[in-house]
Amino acid sequence: MNDSQRRDVHYKPLSPPPARLKKSKTLNIIGISAGYHDAACCLIRDGVLISAAQEERFSRVKNDKSLPRRALRYCLEDGAIAIGDIDCIAYYENPTLKLGRQIWMGMQPNISDRRIDMIAGRMMSPTPQATIRSSFGYDGPIEIFEHHASHAASSFYLSGFEEAAILTVDGVGDWATTTYGFGKNAQIERFEQVDFPHSLGFFYSAITAYLGFEVNEGEYKVMGLAPYGKPLYANKLRSLIDVWPEGQYRLNMDYFAFLTQETMFSEKLCELMDHPARVPESQLDQFHMDVAKSAQLVLEQVLLEKVSYLHSRVPSENLCMAGGVALNVVANSRCLREGPFKRLFVQPAAGDAGGAVGAAAMAYVQIAGKRLEKNPLQHVYLGPRNLPSDIERLLNASNAAFLNFSGKESELIQYAIDRVQEGKVIAWSQGRMEFGPRSLGARSILADPRDPEMRDRINALVKMREAFRPFAPVVLESQAHKHFDLDHPSPFMLETCTVISDLALPAITHVDGSARVQTVNHSTNRRLSLLLEEFDRRTGCPILLNTSLNMRGDPIACTLYDVLMCFVQSQIDILVVEDFVIERAGIPTLWSLEALKYQAAKAKPGESISHSIYTLL
Ligand SMILES: [Fe+2]
Structure with missing residues:
Protein backbone atom coordinates (compact mmCIF):
# COMPACT_ATOMS: atom_id res chain seq x y z
CA MET A 1 0.00 0.00 0.00
CA ASN A 2 1.59 3.30 -0.99
CA ASP A 3 1.09 6.71 0.63
CA SER A 4 -1.55 7.93 -1.74
CA GLN A 5 -3.54 4.73 -1.26
CA ARG A 6 -3.13 5.03 2.49
CA ARG A 7 -4.60 8.52 2.57
CA ASP A 8 -7.63 7.48 0.58
CA VAL A 9 -8.31 3.97 1.75
CA HIS A 10 -11.98 4.67 2.24
CA TYR A 11 -12.43 8.04 0.65
CA LYS A 12 -12.19 8.58 -3.05
CA PRO A 13 -11.13 11.98 -4.41
CA LEU A 14 -13.88 14.57 -4.25
CA SER A 15 -13.08 16.16 -7.57
CA PRO A 16 -14.69 16.15 -10.07
CA PRO A 17 -17.85 16.75 -8.03
CA PRO A 18 -20.59 14.15 -8.28
CA ALA A 19 -23.17 14.86 -10.92
CA ARG A 20 -26.18 16.78 -9.72
CA LEU A 21 -28.82 14.27 -8.84
CA LYS A 22 -32.54 14.78 -8.74
CA LYS A 23 -33.42 16.95 -5.77
CA SER A 24 -34.51 14.84 -2.85
CA LYS A 25 -37.56 15.69 -0.77
CA THR A 26 -35.46 15.85 2.34
CA LEU A 27 -33.81 19.01 3.66
CA ASN A 28 -30.03 18.55 3.71
CA ILE A 29 -27.95 21.23 5.42
CA ILE A 30 -24.18 21.06 5.55
CA GLY A 31 -22.31 22.96 8.27
CA ILE A 32 -18.68 23.95 7.84
CA SER A 33 -16.01 25.37 10.13
CA ALA A 34 -12.57 26.03 8.68
CA GLY A 35 -9.69 28.44 8.30
CA TYR A 36 -8.87 28.84 11.97
CA HIS A 37 -8.25 25.55 13.69
CA ASP A 38 -10.16 22.31 14.07
CA ALA A 39 -12.03 22.36 10.77
CA ALA A 40 -15.14 20.20 10.63
CA CYS A 41 -18.20 19.35 8.61
CA CYS A 42 -21.64 18.10 9.58
CA LEU A 43 -24.89 17.08 7.93
CA ILE A 44 -28.27 17.97 9.37
CA ARG A 45 -31.08 16.20 7.57
CA ASP A 46 -34.66 17.17 8.24
CA GLY A 47 -33.57 18.71 11.52
CA VAL A 48 -31.57 15.70 12.72
CA LEU A 49 -27.81 15.83 13.13
CA ILE A 50 -26.82 12.63 11.38
CA SER A 51 -23.11 13.04 10.60
CA ALA A 52 -20.24 15.14 11.90
CA ALA A 53 -16.47 14.81 11.74
CA GLN A 54 -13.31 16.85 12.07
CA GLU A 55 -11.00 17.14 9.09
CA GLU A 56 -8.00 16.08 11.20
CA ARG A 57 -9.41 12.57 11.58
CA PHE A 58 -9.06 12.03 7.83
CA SER A 59 -6.05 14.18 6.93
CA ARG A 60 -4.16 12.97 10.05
CA VAL A 61 -2.93 16.56 10.57
CA LYS A 62 -3.67 17.44 14.20
CA ASN A 63 -6.10 20.38 14.48
CA ASP A 64 -6.28 20.62 10.69
CA LYS A 65 -7.77 23.98 9.75
CA SER A 66 -8.07 23.48 6.03
CA LEU A 67 -11.37 23.44 4.17
CA PRO A 68 -12.87 20.11 5.29
CA ARG A 69 -12.98 18.36 1.94
CA ARG A 70 -12.53 14.89 3.39
CA ALA A 71 -15.03 15.49 6.18
CA LEU A 72 -17.53 16.78 3.62
CA ARG A 73 -16.95 13.70 1.49
CA TYR A 74 -17.67 11.55 4.52
CA CYS A 75 -20.89 13.45 5.30
CA LEU A 76 -22.08 13.08 1.72
CA GLU A 77 -21.29 9.37 1.68
CA ASP A 78 -22.90 8.85 5.06
CA GLY A 79 -26.02 10.65 3.93
CA ALA A 80 -25.93 8.89 0.54
CA ILE A 81 -26.25 12.24 -1.22
CA ALA A 82 -24.35 14.22 -3.80
CA ILE A 83 -23.35 17.87 -3.82
CA GLY A 84 -26.51 18.66 -5.78
CA ASP A 85 -28.68 17.31 -2.97
CA ILE A 86 -27.44 19.89 -0.49
CA ASP A 87 -30.12 22.52 0.17
CA CYS A 88 -27.86 24.90 2.08
CA ILE A 89 -24.26 25.18 3.24
CA ALA A 90 -23.84 27.07 6.51
CA TYR A 91 -20.48 28.64 7.27
CA TYR A 92 -19.57 29.19 10.92
CA GLU A 93 -18.06 32.67 11.01
CA ASN A 94 -18.31 36.03 9.34
CA PRO A 95 -15.21 36.60 7.19
CA THR A 96 -15.94 40.30 6.75
CA LEU A 97 -15.90 40.90 10.50
CA LYS A 98 -12.79 38.76 10.79
CA LEU A 99 -11.05 40.68 8.04
CA GLY A 100 -11.81 43.92 9.88
CA ARG A 101 -10.10 42.56 12.97
CA GLN A 102 -7.12 41.39 10.93
CA ILE A 103 -6.72 44.84 9.39
CA TRP A 104 -7.06 46.47 12.81
CA MET A 105 -4.33 44.16 14.13
CA GLY A 106 -2.06 45.07 11.25
CA MET A 107 -2.41 48.75 12.10
CA GLN A 108 -1.19 48.37 15.69
CA PRO A 109 1.73 50.61 16.63
CA ASN A 110 4.94 48.73 17.39
CA ILE A 111 3.76 45.63 15.53
CA SER A 112 6.67 43.49 14.40
CA ASP A 113 7.34 42.81 10.73
CA ARG A 114 6.99 39.08 11.35
CA ARG A 115 3.62 39.59 12.96
CA ILE A 116 2.46 41.61 9.96
CA ASP A 117 3.69 38.81 7.73
CA MET A 118 1.72 36.30 9.78
CA ILE A 119 -1.42 38.39 9.51
CA ALA A 120 -0.99 38.89 5.79
CA GLY A 121 -0.35 35.18 5.31
CA ARG A 122 -3.48 34.20 7.17
CA MET A 123 -5.74 36.97 6.05
CA MET A 124 -8.93 35.38 4.86
CA SER A 125 -10.80 36.09 1.74
CA PRO A 126 -14.00 37.90 2.67
CA THR A 127 -15.79 35.54 0.35
CA PRO A 128 -15.59 31.95 1.58
CA GLN A 129 -18.64 31.46 -0.58
CA ALA A 130 -16.39 31.57 -3.64
CA THR A 131 -13.97 29.11 -2.07
CA ILE A 132 -16.78 26.73 -1.16
CA ARG A 133 -18.29 26.93 -4.63
CA SER A 134 -15.02 26.40 -6.48
CA SER A 135 -13.74 23.69 -4.14
CA PHE A 136 -16.94 21.70 -3.85
CA GLY A 137 -18.61 22.43 -7.15
CA TYR A 138 -21.61 23.72 -5.21
CA ASP A 139 -23.98 26.33 -6.60
CA GLY A 140 -26.75 26.37 -3.99
CA PRO A 141 -27.43 28.78 -1.11
CA ILE A 142 -24.66 29.58 1.38
CA GLU A 143 -25.49 31.15 4.73
CA ILE A 144 -22.84 32.95 6.79
CA PHE A 145 -23.15 33.20 10.57
CA GLU A 146 -21.05 34.93 13.21
CA HIS A 147 -18.49 32.81 15.03
CA HIS A 148 -19.99 33.17 18.50
CA ALA A 149 -23.52 32.86 17.17
CA SER A 150 -22.44 29.46 15.84
CA HIS A 151 -21.00 28.55 19.24
CA ALA A 152 -24.19 29.64 21.01
CA ALA A 153 -26.44 27.77 18.58
CA SER A 154 -24.29 24.63 18.78
CA SER A 155 -25.02 24.46 22.47
CA PHE A 156 -28.57 25.78 22.92
CA TYR A 157 -30.15 24.04 19.95
CA LEU A 158 -28.82 20.67 21.12
CA SER A 159 -29.33 21.20 24.85
CA GLY A 160 -32.90 20.03 25.13
CA PHE A 161 -33.70 23.17 27.15
CA GLU A 162 -36.76 25.14 26.06
CA GLU A 163 -35.09 28.23 27.47
CA ALA A 164 -31.61 28.89 28.81
CA ALA A 165 -28.94 31.49 29.41
CA ILE A 166 -26.07 31.15 26.95
CA LEU A 167 -22.40 31.89 27.59
CA THR A 168 -19.76 31.50 24.90
CA VAL A 169 -16.07 31.92 25.73
CA ASP A 170 -13.09 31.26 23.50
CA GLY A 171 -9.84 32.81 22.28
CA VAL A 172 -11.48 34.97 19.66
CA GLY A 173 -14.09 34.55 16.99
CA ASP A 174 -14.78 37.22 14.39
CA TRP A 175 -14.33 40.01 16.94
CA ALA A 176 -16.00 38.69 20.07
CA THR A 177 -14.24 36.61 22.71
CA THR A 178 -17.09 36.26 25.19
CA THR A 179 -20.83 36.61 24.61
CA TYR A 180 -23.89 36.65 26.84
CA GLY A 181 -27.32 35.76 25.60
CA PHE A 182 -30.40 33.65 26.00
CA GLY A 183 -32.38 31.18 24.01
CA LYS A 184 -36.07 30.44 23.99
CA ASN A 185 -37.52 27.78 21.73
CA ALA A 186 -36.07 28.56 18.28
CA GLN A 187 -34.94 32.08 19.19
CA ILE A 188 -31.44 33.04 20.33
CA GLU A 189 -30.50 36.58 21.31
CA ARG A 190 -27.19 38.09 22.40
CA PHE A 191 -27.26 41.15 24.64
CA GLU A 192 -23.59 41.71 25.45
CA GLN A 193 -20.14 40.74 24.30
CA VAL A 194 -16.48 41.29 25.10
CA ASP A 195 -14.31 42.04 22.10
CA PHE A 196 -10.77 41.14 21.09
CA PRO A 197 -8.06 41.50 22.36
CA HIS A 198 -9.66 41.04 25.78
CA SER A 199 -10.07 37.31 26.05
CA LEU A 200 -10.21 34.78 28.87
CA GLY A 201 -9.13 32.16 26.34
CA PHE A 202 -5.99 34.12 25.52
CA PHE A 203 -5.30 34.72 29.21
CA TYR A 204 -5.23 30.94 29.72
CA SER A 205 -3.31 30.32 26.50
CA ALA A 206 -0.69 32.91 27.50
CA ILE A 207 -0.10 31.08 30.78
CA THR A 208 -0.03 27.81 28.83
CA ALA A 209 2.76 29.24 26.67
CA TYR A 210 4.56 30.68 29.71
CA LEU A 211 4.55 27.18 31.23
CA GLY A 212 6.22 25.80 28.11
CA PHE A 213 3.22 23.97 26.65
CA GLU A 214 1.88 24.24 23.14
CA VAL A 215 -0.82 26.83 22.67
CA ASN A 216 -4.06 25.31 21.33
CA GLU A 217 -3.11 21.91 22.78
CA GLY A 218 -1.42 22.44 26.12
CA GLU A 219 -4.36 24.10 27.88
CA TYR A 220 -5.50 20.62 28.96
CA LYS A 221 -2.08 20.08 30.47
CA VAL A 222 -2.27 23.27 32.52
CA MET A 223 -5.64 22.13 33.84
CA GLY A 224 -4.20 18.70 34.65
CA LEU A 225 -1.12 20.18 36.32
CA ALA A 226 -3.08 22.61 38.49
CA PRO A 227 -4.10 20.15 41.26
CA TYR A 228 -0.43 19.57 42.06
CA GLY A 229 0.07 23.23 42.91
CA LYS A 230 -0.98 25.91 45.35
CA PRO A 231 -2.57 29.19 44.18
CA LEU A 232 0.40 31.22 45.39
CA TYR A 233 0.34 33.50 42.34
CA ALA A 234 -3.40 33.95 41.99
CA ASN A 235 -3.31 37.59 43.04
CA LYS A 236 -0.55 38.35 40.58
CA LEU A 237 -2.34 36.63 37.72
CA ARG A 238 -5.65 38.17 38.69
CA SER A 239 -3.98 41.56 38.20
CA LEU A 240 -3.68 40.70 34.49
CA ILE A 241 -7.46 40.86 34.21
CA ASP A 242 -9.39 43.97 35.12
CA VAL A 243 -12.86 42.64 35.86
CA TRP A 244 -15.41 45.29 35.00
CA PRO A 245 -19.10 45.48 35.86
CA GLU A 246 -21.68 43.43 34.05
CA GLY A 247 -20.14 41.02 31.53
CA GLN A 248 -17.04 43.05 30.81
CA TYR A 249 -13.38 42.52 31.61
CA ARG A 250 -10.15 43.83 30.12
CA LEU A 251 -6.74 42.22 29.84
CA ASN A 252 -3.80 44.33 30.94
CA MET A 253 -2.09 44.24 27.57
CA ASP A 254 1.27 45.14 29.09
CA TYR A 255 1.59 41.45 29.96
CA PHE A 256 0.42 40.04 26.63
CA ALA A 257 2.31 40.22 23.34
CA PHE A 258 -0.03 38.46 20.90
CA LEU A 259 -1.23 41.70 19.36
CA THR A 260 2.12 42.80 18.04
CA GLN A 261 4.63 39.95 18.50
CA GLU A 262 4.83 36.24 17.75
CA THR A 263 4.43 35.20 21.37
CA MET A 264 1.43 35.12 23.65
CA PHE A 265 3.00 36.85 26.67
CA SER A 266 5.39 39.74 27.16
CA GLU A 267 8.63 39.96 29.07
CA LYS A 268 6.75 41.91 31.69
CA LEU A 269 4.90 38.73 32.68
CA CYS A 270 8.24 37.06 33.41
CA GLU A 271 9.20 40.08 35.52
CA LEU A 272 5.90 39.94 37.38
CA MET A 273 6.36 36.23 38.10
CA ASP A 274 10.05 36.81 38.86
CA HIS A 275 10.77 33.73 36.82
CA PRO A 276 11.61 33.08 33.15
CA ALA A 277 9.21 31.14 30.98
CA ARG A 278 9.66 27.37 31.13
CA VAL A 279 11.55 25.90 28.22
CA PRO A 280 9.31 23.34 26.48
CA GLU A 281 9.98 19.73 27.51
CA SER A 282 12.20 20.87 30.39
CA GLN A 283 11.60 19.75 33.96
CA LEU A 284 8.40 20.82 35.68
CA ASP A 285 8.93 22.02 39.22
CA GLN A 286 6.67 23.23 41.99
CA PHE A 287 6.71 26.79 40.67
CA HIS A 288 5.11 25.67 37.42
CA MET A 289 2.49 23.69 39.28
CA ASP A 290 1.70 26.68 41.48
CA VAL A 291 1.36 28.93 38.42
CA ALA A 292 -0.97 26.39 36.77
CA LYS A 293 -3.11 26.24 39.92
CA SER A 294 -3.17 30.03 40.13
CA ALA A 295 -4.21 30.47 36.49
CA GLN A 296 -6.89 27.83 36.81
CA LEU A 297 -8.24 29.50 39.94
CA VAL A 298 -8.32 32.94 38.30
CA LEU A 299 -10.16 31.54 35.29
CA GLU A 300 -12.69 29.85 37.56
CA GLN A 301 -13.17 33.01 39.64
CA VAL A 302 -13.79 35.25 36.65
CA LEU A 303 -16.08 32.71 35.00
CA LEU A 304 -18.07 32.32 38.19
CA GLU A 305 -18.49 36.09 38.47
CA LYS A 306 -19.62 36.34 34.87
CA VAL A 307 -21.94 33.34 35.18
CA SER A 308 -23.55 35.05 38.19
CA TYR A 309 -23.94 38.23 36.16
CA LEU A 310 -25.50 36.26 33.31
CA HIS A 311 -27.99 34.75 35.75
CA SER A 312 -28.89 38.21 37.02
CA ARG A 313 -29.85 39.13 33.46
CA VAL A 314 -31.33 35.75 32.51
CA PRO A 315 -32.79 34.18 35.66
CA SER A 316 -33.16 30.74 34.13
CA GLU A 317 -32.30 27.44 35.77
CA ASN A 318 -30.45 26.38 32.62
CA LEU A 319 -27.05 27.40 31.30
CA CYS A 320 -25.60 26.51 27.90
CA MET A 321 -21.89 26.93 27.25
CA ALA A 322 -19.68 26.63 24.20
CA GLY A 323 -16.36 27.94 22.91
CA GLY A 324 -12.91 26.53 23.60
CA VAL A 325 -12.86 27.71 27.22
CA ALA A 326 -15.97 25.58 27.82
CA LEU A 327 -13.70 22.55 27.39
CA ASN A 328 -12.13 23.43 30.75
CA VAL A 329 -14.09 20.77 32.59
CA VAL A 330 -12.84 21.80 36.01
CA ALA A 331 -14.15 25.34 35.53
CA ASN A 332 -17.43 24.00 34.11
CA SER A 333 -17.98 21.83 37.12
CA ARG A 334 -17.31 24.71 39.47
CA CYS A 335 -19.73 26.95 37.56
CA LEU A 336 -22.42 24.30 37.98
CA ARG A 337 -21.59 23.45 41.59
CA GLU A 338 -21.14 26.97 42.92
CA GLY A 339 -22.98 29.07 40.37
CA PRO A 340 -26.66 30.05 40.28
CA PHE A 341 -27.77 27.72 37.50
CA LYS A 342 -29.22 24.28 38.26
CA ARG A 343 -28.45 22.62 34.96
CA LEU A 344 -25.56 22.97 32.55
CA PHE A 345 -25.23 21.80 28.96
CA VAL A 346 -21.83 22.07 27.32
CA GLN A 347 -21.53 21.38 23.63
CA PRO A 348 -19.27 18.27 23.47
CA ALA A 349 -17.35 19.71 20.51
CA ALA A 350 -17.25 23.06 22.27
CA GLY A 351 -14.33 24.35 20.21
CA ASP A 352 -14.53 25.54 16.65
CA ALA A 353 -15.38 22.09 15.27
CA GLY A 354 -18.75 22.43 16.96
CA GLY A 355 -19.26 25.74 15.16
CA ALA A 356 -20.09 23.73 12.06
CA VAL A 357 -23.02 22.18 13.91
CA GLY A 358 -24.15 25.53 15.27
CA ALA A 359 -24.11 27.16 11.85
CA ALA A 360 -26.05 24.29 10.28
CA ALA A 361 -28.56 24.38 13.15
CA MET A 362 -29.13 28.10 12.59
CA ALA A 363 -29.65 27.53 8.88
CA TYR A 364 -32.20 24.86 9.72
CA VAL A 365 -34.05 27.26 12.05
CA GLN A 366 -34.06 29.90 9.30
CA ILE A 367 -35.43 27.48 6.71
CA ALA A 368 -37.73 25.30 8.80
CA GLY A 369 -38.70 27.82 11.46
CA LYS A 370 -38.12 25.38 14.29
CA ARG A 371 -35.36 23.78 16.34
CA LEU A 372 -33.57 20.53 15.64
CA GLU A 373 -35.26 17.21 16.21
CA LYS A 374 -33.84 14.59 18.61
CA ASN A 375 -33.00 17.28 21.08
CA PRO A 376 -31.19 17.04 23.49
CA LEU A 377 -28.14 15.55 21.89
CA GLN A 378 -27.99 11.90 22.90
CA HIS A 379 -24.54 10.99 21.70
CA VAL A 380 -21.70 12.12 19.46
CA TYR A 381 -21.07 8.87 17.61
CA LEU A 382 -21.48 10.73 14.34
CA GLY A 383 -18.33 9.76 12.45
CA PRO A 384 -17.36 6.89 10.13
CA ARG A 385 -17.65 3.25 11.09
CA ASN A 386 -15.45 0.38 9.97
CA LEU A 387 -17.49 -2.32 8.28
FE1 LIG B 1 -14.30 29.76 18.72
Missing part, protein backbone atom coordinates in the same frame (compact mmCIF):
# COMPACT_ATOMS: atom_id res chain seq x y z
CA PRO A 388 -16.98 -5.89 9.56
CA SER A 389 -16.75 -7.15 5.98
CA ASP A 390 -13.87 -4.73 5.28
CA ILE A 391 -12.12 -5.75 8.48
CA GLU A 392 -12.37 -9.47 7.79
CA ARG A 393 -11.20 -9.02 4.21
CA LEU A 394 -8.16 -7.02 5.29
CA LEU A 395 -7.28 -9.44 8.08
CA ASN A 396 -7.46 -12.38 5.72
CA ALA A 397 -5.60 -10.60 2.94
CA SER A 398 -2.70 -9.69 5.21
CA ASN A 399 -2.46 -13.11 6.86
CA ALA A 400 -3.08 -11.71 10.32
CA ALA A 401 -3.80 -14.15 13.13
CA PHE A 402 -7.14 -13.10 14.57
CA LEU A 403 -10.20 -14.29 16.46
CA ASN A 404 -13.60 -13.82 14.88
CA PHE A 405 -16.48 -13.30 17.32
CA SER A 406 -19.09 -12.46 14.69
CA GLY A 407 -22.49 -13.37 16.07
CA LYS A 408 -20.91 -14.20 19.43
CA GLU A 409 -21.03 -10.90 21.29
CA SER A 410 -21.30 -12.47 24.71
CA GLU A 411 -18.12 -14.47 24.07
CA LEU A 412 -16.36 -11.34 22.84
CA ILE A 413 -17.30 -9.53 26.05
CA GLN A 414 -16.08 -12.49 28.13
CA TYR A 415 -12.82 -12.58 26.20
CA ALA A 416 -12.21 -8.84 26.62
CA ILE A 417 -12.90 -8.85 30.34
CA ASP A 418 -10.68 -11.92 30.80
CA ARG A 419 -7.86 -9.88 29.32
CA VAL A 420 -8.67 -6.77 31.40
CA GLN A 421 -8.55 -8.91 34.53
CA GLU A 422 -5.14 -10.19 33.42
CA GLY A 423 -3.97 -6.56 33.42
CA LYS A 424 -3.96 -6.25 29.65
CA VAL A 425 -4.52 -2.96 27.83
CA ILE A 426 -7.13 -3.06 25.07
CA ALA A 427 -7.48 -0.94 21.96
CA TRP A 428 -11.25 -0.74 21.47
CA SER A 429 -12.67 0.35 18.10
CA GLN A 430 -16.43 0.01 17.86
CA GLY A 431 -19.07 1.63 15.71
CA ARG A 432 -19.05 5.24 14.60
CA MET A 433 -16.19 7.53 15.59
CA GLU A 434 -16.79 10.28 18.13
CA PHE A 435 -17.25 13.92 17.09
CA GLY A 436 -15.27 16.32 19.30
CA PRO A 437 -12.03 16.10 21.20
CA ARG A 438 -12.86 13.24 23.59
CA SER A 439 -12.76 9.49 22.99
CA LEU A 440 -16.00 8.15 24.40
CA GLY A 441 -15.69 4.43 23.81
CA ALA A 442 -15.73 4.28 20.02
CA ARG A 443 -11.98 4.77 19.47
CA SER A 444 -10.64 4.21 22.96
CA ILE A 445 -8.00 2.45 25.01
CA LEU A 446 -9.53 0.55 27.94
CA ALA A 447 -7.93 -0.95 31.03
CA ASP A 448 -8.47 -1.82 34.69
CA PRO A 449 -8.76 1.42 36.73
CA ARG A 450 -7.92 -0.39 39.99
CA ASP A 451 -4.38 -1.23 38.96
CA PRO A 452 -1.94 1.23 40.59
CA GLU A 453 0.60 0.55 37.83
CA MET A 454 -1.82 1.09 34.96
CA ARG A 455 -1.26 4.81 34.43
CA ASP A 456 2.47 4.34 34.01
CA ARG A 457 1.95 1.23 31.91
CA ILE A 458 -0.35 2.95 29.39
CA ASN A 459 2.02 5.88 29.18
CA ALA A 460 4.87 3.48 28.46
CA LEU A 461 2.88 1.43 25.94
CA VAL A 462 1.30 4.15 23.88
CA LYS A 463 0.50 7.56 25.27
CA MET A 464 4.03 8.75 26.13
CA ARG A 465 2.43 11.72 27.79
CA GLU A 466 3.30 13.64 30.92
CA ALA A 467 2.99 11.48 34.02
CA PHE A 468 0.96 14.14 35.83
CA ARG A 469 -1.95 13.96 33.41
CA PRO A 470 -4.78 11.79 34.69
CA PHE A 471 -6.73 9.22 32.72
CA ALA A 472 -10.50 9.30 32.76
CA PRO A 473 -13.05 6.69 33.87
CA VAL A 474 -16.05 5.42 31.98
CA VAL A 475 -18.77 4.11 34.27
CA LEU A 476 -22.21 2.57 33.96
CA GLU A 477 -24.66 5.43 34.31
CA SER A 478 -26.81 3.45 36.75
CA GLN A 479 -23.87 2.96 39.13
CA ALA A 480 -22.07 6.25 38.74
CA HIS A 481 -23.50 7.80 41.92
CA LYS A 482 -21.96 5.03 44.04
CA HIS A 483 -18.45 5.85 42.93
CA PHE A 484 -18.50 9.52 42.00
CA ASP A 485 -20.07 12.62 43.53
CA LEU A 486 -22.31 12.97 40.50
CA ASP A 487 -26.11 13.12 40.56
CA HIS A 488 -26.75 13.33 36.81
CA PRO A 489 -25.51 11.64 33.62
CA SER A 490 -22.22 12.88 32.16
CA PRO A 491 -22.19 11.28 28.71
CA PHE A 492 -19.62 13.61 27.17
CA MET A 493 -16.85 13.64 29.78
CA LEU A 494 -17.28 17.39 30.32
CA GLU A 495 -17.35 17.55 34.10
CA THR A 496 -15.07 16.60 36.93
CA CYS A 497 -16.28 15.37 40.28
CA THR A 498 -14.92 13.83 43.46
CA VAL A 499 -14.24 10.10 43.55
CA ILE A 500 -16.26 8.71 46.49
CA SER A 501 -15.94 5.01 45.65
CA ASP A 502 -15.18 2.37 48.24
CA LEU A 503 -12.91 0.91 45.58
CA ALA A 504 -9.35 2.07 45.15
CA LEU A 505 -9.20 3.56 41.66
CA PRO A 506 -5.65 4.91 41.39
CA ALA A 507 -5.45 4.81 37.61
CA ILE A 508 -8.33 7.27 37.12
CA THR A 509 -8.20 9.35 40.30
CA HIS A 510 -6.36 12.64 40.03
CA VAL A 511 -4.06 13.86 42.77
CA ASP A 512 -6.86 16.02 44.21
CA GLY A 513 -9.27 13.08 44.39
CA SER A 514 -11.24 14.10 41.31
CA ALA A 515 -12.05 12.33 38.06
CA ARG A 516 -13.33 13.41 34.64
CA VAL A 517 -16.24 11.03 34.33
CA GLN A 518 -18.05 9.63 31.32
CA THR A 519 -21.29 7.78 32.00
CA VAL A 520 -22.76 5.29 29.51
CA ASN A 521 -25.99 3.38 29.18
CA HIS A 522 -27.39 0.85 26.75
CA SER A 523 -29.09 3.39 24.53
CA THR A 524 -25.93 5.43 23.88
CA ASN A 525 -23.28 2.69 23.81
CA ARG A 526 -24.65 -0.79 24.19
CA ARG A 527 -21.49 -2.83 23.73
CA LEU A 528 -19.43 -0.71 26.10
CA SER A 529 -22.26 -0.98 28.64
CA LEU A 530 -22.20 -4.76 28.30
CA LEU A 531 -18.46 -4.72 28.86
CA LEU A 532 -18.81 -2.63 32.01
CA GLU A 533 -21.63 -4.85 33.29
CA GLU A 534 -19.49 -7.95 32.89
CA PHE A 535 -16.53 -6.31 34.64
CA ASP A 536 -18.89 -5.23 37.43
CA ARG A 537 -20.37 -8.74 37.71
CA ARG A 538 -16.94 -10.25 38.17
CA THR A 539 -15.21 -7.60 40.24
CA GLY A 540 -17.82 -5.24 41.71
CA CYS A 541 -16.27 -2.47 39.65
CA PRO A 542 -18.50 -0.97 36.91
CA ILE A 543 -15.70 1.32 35.79
CA LEU A 544 -12.92 1.12 33.20
CA LEU A 545 -10.08 3.46 32.41
CA ASN A 546 -10.82 5.13 29.07
CA THR A 547 -8.39 7.17 27.04
CA SER A 548 -8.15 8.11 23.39
CA LEU A 549 -6.86 5.67 20.78
CA ASN A 550 -3.95 7.55 19.28
CA MET A 551 -0.20 7.91 19.46
CA ARG A 552 1.15 11.06 21.07
CA GLY A 553 0.64 14.05 18.77
CA ASP A 554 -1.70 12.16 16.42
CA PRO A 555 -5.42 12.79 15.97
CA ILE A 556 -7.67 10.07 17.36
CA ALA A 557 -7.69 7.01 15.08
CA CYS A 558 -10.53 7.01 12.60
CA THR A 559 -10.32 4.44 9.81
CA LEU A 560 -9.45 0.78 10.12
CA TYR A 561 -6.04 1.61 8.74
CA ASP A 562 -5.41 4.25 11.43
CA VAL A 563 -6.61 1.88 14.14
CA LEU A 564 -4.25 -0.85 12.91
CA MET A 565 -1.32 1.55 12.63
CA CYS A 566 -1.87 2.83 16.18
CA PHE A 567 -2.03 -0.76 17.44
CA VAL A 568 1.13 -1.76 15.60
CA GLN A 569 3.15 1.34 16.54
CA SER A 570 2.21 1.11 20.21
CA GLN A 571 2.70 -1.79 22.57
CA ILE A 572 -1.02 -2.13 23.36
CA ASP A 573 -1.70 -5.79 24.21
CA ILE A 574 -4.88 -6.46 22.27
CA LEU A 575 -6.98 -4.85 19.55
CA VAL A 576 -10.73 -5.39 19.53
CA VAL A 577 -12.12 -3.92 16.35
CA GLU A 578 -15.82 -4.61 15.92
CA ASP A 579 -16.15 -8.41 16.29
CA PHE A 580 -12.49 -9.19 15.61
CA VAL A 581 -9.58 -9.57 18.00
CA ILE A 582 -5.90 -9.34 17.19
CA GLU A 583 -3.24 -9.98 19.78
CA ARG A 584 0.28 -8.65 19.39
CA ALA A 585 1.60 -12.04 18.37
CA GLY A 586 -0.86 -12.01 15.50
CA ILE A 587 0.50 -8.87 13.89
CA PRO A 588 1.83 -9.79 10.43
CA THR A 589 5.19 -8.49 9.25
CA LEU A 590 3.42 -6.57 6.50
CA TRP A 591 1.72 -4.34 9.06
CA SER A 592 4.97 -3.64 10.88
CA LEU A 593 6.58 -2.53 7.62
CA GLU A 594 3.54 -0.43 6.83
CA ALA A 595 3.77 1.23 10.25
CA LEU A 596 7.28 2.38 9.46
CA LYS A 597 5.99 4.08 6.32
CA TYR A 598 3.07 5.50 8.26
CA GLN A 599 5.40 7.09 10.78
CA ALA A 600 7.64 8.48 8.07
CA ALA A 601 4.69 10.02 6.25
CA LYS A 602 3.25 11.55 9.41
CA ALA A 603 2.49 15.23 9.04
CA LYS A 604 5.05 17.49 10.60
CA PRO A 605 3.93 19.32 13.76
CA GLY A 606 3.01 22.89 13.00
CA GLU A 607 1.94 22.14 9.47
CA SER A 608 -1.60 23.15 10.26
CA ILE A 609 -1.37 25.51 13.20
CA SER A 610 1.17 27.48 15.14
CA HIS A 611 2.10 26.00 18.50
CA SER A 612 3.76 29.09 19.91
CA ILE A 613 0.88 31.47 19.49
CA TYR A 614 -2.82 30.96 19.36
CA THR A 615 -4.00 30.83 15.76
CA LEU A 616 -6.02 33.97 16.24
CA LEU A 617 -5.22 35.41 12.88
